[in-house]
Amino acid sequence: MALNIFRKWLGKGVSNKTGNNEGQISKDNQQSQKDQTIYGIKFRNIKLTRNLQDNITNIKNAMNNNFDIKTKEFRLRGQEIRAAVIYIQSVANEDTILQHIVNPLMIESSLIIDKDDPILFKTIIESMVTAEYVKVVESLDEIIFAIMSGDTFLCIQGYDKGFIISTRKYVGRQVGEPILEPSVQGSQESFTETIKDNIGLIRRRLRDPNLVFNVHKLGRRTQLEVVVIYIKDIANQNIVDEVIRRISSLDIEGVHNAAQLGLHITDSPNSIFPLFQVTERPDRTVRGLMEGRVAILVEGGSRALLVPVTLPLQVQSVDDYYENWIVGSILRISRYIGLFISSFLPAIYIAVTSHHPGMLPTILVLTIAGSRAGMPFPGFLEAILMEVTIAMLQEASIRLPRVVGQTVSIVGGLVVGQAAVQAGIVGPIMVIITALTAIGSFTIPDYSLSLATRAIRIPFMVLAATLGIFGVSMGMLLLLIYIADLKSFGVRYIRPLSPYRSSDLKQTLISSKERSMVDRPIFLNPGDKQKQSNAKRGDGDGQ
């Protein structure tokens, strides 16, 4: 099934329709978009000629005669018909070409083809070429795009038409373990860079004929496939249309992964909160699809994009659903605490110590004061210093090759933590605060969200240093107004916290009993509202 659909869009390219009238609109959009691509501008109007040699020269010239463009000329056996295949060595599968195209045409053609076969073309397609997919083409743009994608072009002397035969080679790594979103109980598979495998990973988890793959080609130069995936009878059609509209109205040079695409189609490009969810987990993607969300895959990107997204959804992890609902809720609440700590703890510490030491118990005040006695920097500067250090450490540990990565943690932990305190540059309490903040940010499952908390941390620290707790609470108020205003594909970012709906809240804020979650969260306006039967387990049928 997956292969069929895949084949279909390999050949048809952009013309895949959803069957609705908006499919028509998107097709028009794509038409105009295609005109702007490299292929469209240059080669749209160039057609094949009847002369084989001219055709070969034209095509090779169009691709600048690069060394990896291979041409094999041959004769259909026993006949005076010359033919040639053109392909790019590095992206086409040469074995397939030899076995399924050249071999049958050169060796077996004599058994089948008459010299004056009027339906030579039909014979070749239907009786000879055993490759997966064959298409008849005549204009240069299609041919070049196909060759660039790894397909093979078969050209025959005397015809102003040719064949595109699918021979794409997929070089990519194996399905690996999730690195960014590890899970204890969840599946240990993550998306790879090959879109075909990725679709397979989703298909394997969701055998639903209503699962729709809507294919687009994106990028003036890259022309990579972007696949919009949704379950037709669950996903809200308005959201699906909006996603398709935004993708097809894009006129960009190209994107290479899901997050990049997300930034192009997000509602507010200035929002520091990620209004789309990037995941490398097929199981999370499938869960999102079943919630009525839309997934987007990009060829060459090892992540899926899930939209729309809300803040509570970003705090969820797949592990929540593999545990008892009480345990799951505790896990999730601890993540909310982590989110809070990561955003506000340094600010609150600065505010309390430099403005309102009266809010702390006496002994604690004396302990903190004792640890800070003789410190050269005020608390605020100290916090900024540590914040910068942590940010650099985190960045360094990502950038460094894994082999030397150990050094970072040793240097960071020992030098910054221990030595700075002993040298009397940074107070030990500040080290604890910084460490807690970092740990808090690591609990957030969404990497972009955890970066967002870092972005709001420093403004809050400034507010705390100038205005104390008053400033922090004012800042929180403004932040709340701001995030309440954010929307992700028409869905409010803080739904279902506001507008309030208790039954949705039960499933998102805390983890609910899997068996009691009969209805889908209503805030995505799903089509099929019920997830499972309402009947209690063990209810007899005879009743």
Next chain:
Amino acid sequence: MKKLKLSIIILLISVCLLIFTGCWDRKDIEDRGYVLGIAVDSYTPNDSQAKGDEEKKQEFEETQTAIGEPLYEMTVQLPIIKRSPSLAASGAGSSDGQPKTWQITQTGNDFISMEREMESRTSLTLYYEHLQVLILSDKVLKDGLNNMIDFFLRHREMRTSVSLFVAEGSAKKILDVVPQEEDHSSTYLFELPINADKNARIAYKHNLGEAMNCLRSGDAFILPRVEASKDEIKITGGALIKDGKMAGWADELDIEVINILADEYKGGTVVGRLSGHDEGIIVMEVTDSKTKVTPIIKDGELSFDVDVKVKGKYAEQVGVTSGGRVDKEYIKECEKEFARTIERRCRITIEKMQKEYNVDVFQLSRKVRTQKPAYWEEVKDQWDEIFPNLDINVRADVTIQLIGVMK
């Protein structure tokens, strides 16, 4: 247009934030001097015997007064927060033998000037939100609490939870105590009354807020009295305050009775003597108690019924040979004896307060005011004449719930 509007709003909010907030007093936590305790003495002229450094110090303590002569001596206690290299990682602490607190004394006739004068002697900004105890000397109290308490009530940083204590003689000496366990005498003193639920001889309410209430309503009250040795402080009885002035001392047994009548009898022991056991005494440990004070007006005469319901454990017997048999009758007998003891104790103290001091420390005036307002309107000006002759009937009812574990 919409963006312009938004940016104007944001600008307005941020300007308002900056202008209308009182939070500009940013000061790092280690730059503040945390005043843990204050002692107030009445002014005594300098001892001319002092020599050298001592003399200089006394010179510092004198504040030049603009008007009038110095009346008071205020001592504040600051913790010494030192960062020693060896303890850098473990935070606060100073090595043994060195003082852990610093007492700054200043004289003057108003407290705010004294406080400001102290600021010229310390590099820290004095900060009172962690003030725990306020110790007043009896001389100051005899001059009148009303006269001097205003600074402490008005100060923005002082809280109503500050504990008040009275010291006989010098209040400053209490702060000079170097306690065995705590680092600072103020925290030590602050935590002493924690055991009030084990020992009924500690006055129950003694914080600034409560004192302020009583001063405003004109009710009499007690403040715990403290005495100090070199390294120990003890709460011994209390000072009776009437009309903002000290009227006398109450001993520890009096405090117990005052607590009983205030329905704050949280613990402690009752000792009784059974007939037939000449030397022996029996002891009860109070676990729970409920006191109801009812004003009764009969033929225009006011009297009070005090019902004390005490529950407790039979805790100990000394010199009693009950033969190890503790049966129902024996317990009944004990209960009666304990009730008699409580009633007797109450009578003694009530009479002492009525006749000797004429201080309504039981705050009976409050009961009349709230429960018989019409009558109170008639008598409120003559309460001093009425109180000593009041008929106060104490009835105690003791229940022994447990008799302990016999091995």
